[in-house]
Amino acid sequence: MLKTTRKGNWMEIITQKKWEGKTIENIFRKEWEVPKKLTHLFRMENTVLVNGLRANWNHPLKNGDRVLIKLFEEVAPASTLDFFYDVQVLYEDDHVIVFNKPANMSTHPNDESDKGTLLHAAQFHVQSNGEKVTIRQVHRLDKDTTGAILFAKHALSGAILDRMLEKHEIKRTYLAIVDGHIKKKKATISEPIGRDRHHATRRRVSPSGQAAVTHYQVFKEEKGHSYVKCWLETGRTHQIRVHFSHIGHPLVGDRLYGGKPLFKRQALHAAKLEFTHPITGENIICYAPFIDQPPIFKGIDVYNI
CATH class of the missing domain: 3.10.290.10 (RNA-binding S4 domain)
Structure with missing residues (x-):
């Protein structure tokens, strides 16, 4: 190290x-x-x-x-930040920070009027600690997906992490609850994903879409549902949600893709994040505790997935 x-x-x-x-x-x-x-x-x-x-x-x-x-040239933020949200920090040092993202929060703003995002909360966090830096997310999570998400604190760590993400050297383990009992308990879904021309936000499996690969393993079954661990080789928008809907097992709570409306959001959580530290070379493993109230994932120890 x-x-x-x-x-x-x-x-x-x-x-x-x-x-x-x-x-x-x-x-x-x-x-x-x-x-x-x-x-x-x-x-x-x-x-x-x-x-x-x-x-x-x-x-x-x-x-x-x-x-x-x-590395730590002080940069004034582009705008005054007035958004505060006490987001749980899973790991932080001078170069990177990992948050446990709550539900109902976008990773980054889609327009200037969008102020309540994780990026705003992250920027407020570092400023409140006396760091005048501009940080950015390395990857993203859907608005209603919870769990571990990685940010870079300066340009060098961001560039190195971008390369690592591109080379699949950042491992993300997701937990999902899907409708029904999946016949194949361990398999890979390799289906291209593209936009749905008939819906502004939906994606779908499409021969003309971008390559998308999801590995999964069923680890628990109960009451007509399957609990699965997922690992992504690619990071397409809504990838896990689209892939499981495509094989006939949409995520519970995912109304957009046909899931039963048992929860207020899709049952998807980024439970574990593993990466090599971009500067020191240290192996970093972050576990993201469940934070939904009331809880969605019950009887699962996130630290033993």
């Missing part, structure tokens, strides 16, 4: 064996796989120092070299 220390607006790394003999260019382009444009900004804006001097990006690092990277 790479050890880092925050020094004001800078991150300090004392070079150890992991980086010895590598250049700053190697680290940005090979280790972290940072996009060319962002790498160029770090190079041109003099935001990487080695032993107090402007870094030579092509000079090999030595054991004990003191590398400073300016």
Whole structure:
């Protein structure tokens, strides 16, 4: 694990064996796989120092070299934030933050009038802790889906996490309750998903849609319902909801896709989030406790899924 220390607006790394003999260019382009444009900004804006001097990006690092990277430039938010919501934090450090998103809250605004989103609550959270940074979500959850969602606190961690998401290196485990008893207890649904031309918000399985892959495993059955764990290879809008509706087992409470209206929302929860820390390389595992009142998922220990 790479050890880092925050020094004001800078991150300090004392070079150890992991980086010895590598250049700053190697680290940005090979280790972290940072996009060319962002790498160029770090190079041109003099935001990487080695032993107090402007870094030579092509000079090999030595054991004990003191590398400073300016990551925490204070950025004033685009608008005044007046939205407060006490969202549960599952993990937080200088680089990333994981929230446990409640139901009936969009991940991000769809227009300027939409002020009550998780992004607003997240921005308020970091500002209330004295951090004047602009954060953004790495992935998203539907408005009425609860659970773990990952945010980046600066451009470098955001770029690295974007790449990890694209390469399926961020593992998300969902729990869902679906109508009926599924015949195949463990399987993969691989069906492309596209827009429904007859409904503004619906999606549907369509040959012309985008590739979508959902792995699932049934772990409990009761009262005409199946409890399933799901893992996504892709992150299409409404993917789990569309796929289970397509195989004849819509999510309970999901009125949009034919689920029985036993709950006020679809029974879908992002229960577990696993990823390699974008900076330190530490393995991070976050479990998201159930927060619905009254509860939807009963008799399930989220920490043992």
